[in-house]
Amino acid sequence: MDKNIDLSKNLKIKKDLINKLKELINLDMKMNEKYLGFKDIQNQWFKTGAVPRADNVILWNTFQHHIKNFYDYLHLNRKFKEIDVKYNLEQKKETIEQAKKLIDIEDKIRATKYFERLNKKWKFEIGPTKKEDEIKLKEKFYSIGEQILENKKEFDKNRDSIINDNYLKKINLLNEIQNLIQKEDNSTKEWQTKIKSFDRIKSEIEISGPIPTKEKKKYWSNYKNIIRLFYSKKNEYFKNLKKTYKENINKQESIIKKAESLDSSENLEKNKKEIIILQKNWKTIKPIPYKVNEKNWKLFKSICDEFFKKIHEIKTLKSKELIKNEEEQIKILKKIENFDKKDDINILIEDWKKTGNISSGNEIEFNKRVKKVFIKSGLTEKDSIEKLLKIKIGSMNQSQKDSEINTLNKKLEILKKELTLLENNISFFNDKLKENKMLDKSRNEIQSKKIEIETLIQQKNILKK
Secondary structure: OOOOOOHHHHHHHHHHHHHHHHHHOOOOOOHHHHHHHHHHHHHHHHHOOOOOHHHHHHHHHHHHHHHHHHHHHHOOOHHHHHHHHHHHHHHHHHHHHHHHHHHOOOOHHHHHHHHHHHHHHHHHHOOOOOHHHHHHHHHHHHHHHHHHHHHHHHHHHOHHHHHHHHHHHHHHHHHHHHHHHHOOOOOHHHHHHHHHHHHHHHHHHHHOOOOOHHHHHHHHHHHHHHHHHHHHHHHHHHHHHHHHHHHHHHHHHHHHHHHHHHHHOOOHHHHHHHHHHHHHHHHOOOOOOHHHHHHHHHHHHHHHHHHHHHHHHHHHHHHHHHHHHHHHHHHHHHHHHOOOOOOOHHHHHHHHHOOOOOOHHHHHHHHHHHHHHHHHOOOOHHHHHHHHHHHHHHOOOHHHHHHHHHHHHHHHHHHHHHHHHHHHHHOOOOHHHOOOHHHHHHHHHHHHHHHHHHHHHHHHHHHHO
16 A cells, blocks of 8 residues: 555545535435536545545445435436436446456456456446346356456466567567668658557557566566657657648748739730649649648639639630621721722721731731732832831831841841852853753842842831831
8 A cells, every 4th residue: 555645634535525425415406416416426435545444344334325325315306317327337338348358368467457446346436227237237247257367367377488478479569660660651651551550569569468577677678768769750750741741831822822923914825834834833742731732722723713714714805806806807808909099098007907916818918909009009019018018017016126127137038048049059050051941040030039138128127217
């Protein structure tokens, strides 16, 4: 017995509890409140420690007497009697199930001690049940107790052999934990599997029974070190995992902010590639806690969906506008085709400019038909081309002009190379062939290239003004 236990203090507490139990019957309160008070007194009694040995029996009998009085009082109220009996029945069934598990525990000493605690609970802590139930339950409970005692006797007969086997088993189980520690695991899933294995092995060690006394100190020291090392490795991994989680969450939040910025921009079509890159980058961010990932993904997905919805709406609108523009351009082209001197070509040209985006085919057709009108009005072909170019330039901004100049420079570079090649080739013709068709063809091509080069230079000069 623990020398620090205050027996006199415990005696006083238990006497006070008996007095409370005696007074409980006469208190002016609801029946359910009395019943709860009774259960509280019972719990306090069993939590209170030992009393002087000379007072123990008398005190216990007095307590049981007043418990019986309270149950007799309870019987006046059938409802509470039924509740209490039902509760006690469940408690005894649960105690039997706990006792059953002790039969298969390898540590027979531990099983016997634990059954003794269950037996004390059965006798002193759990109240009565129906008589017919009580007989069956008691028989079942003590039958299990006999089996546990038999197991203990069998263990005592072969004690040395069993505890040596236990020792070898525990050593093997410790080796399994060491193997788990040495195995490199780089994912949460792998670590979860490892933890399950560790918990299973640890449980097997705890229930595998006693070992030789001479080996205890060394074994348990080794056991504690290995267990501590496993927990240290586990804590280190999950500590680093939290850091990784934080970094990855920040990456996701950064992508979300970037997507929001791109979605609020006016130039959505230009941002389309960036959004697709963000979607690809999102897939590479792992690991992330499930709930946070789910929440962030829903937000990111909704931003992307809204972005592509806007692009689709813009494309649909542009498509409608293009159809409308195309229809309007065809009408103007017909008017130019059937142009009458009474009409004003400048009005048709202004109407053409207002039609928005113009396909290359329509633009070629427009230039061709307007040029024809200019020539009919008395302008030379060169003047007609110059006038058409000025019309085109009139609707251009500086950026568009620069782009057009760049395009013309590239064309000029190609034409000059072609002209040089033609001029080099013609020098190889001998005198006898100078009047043949091939020579004439080459001369015509040279002249054509020179005219084309001159026209492009003229266009460049106009654009630069």
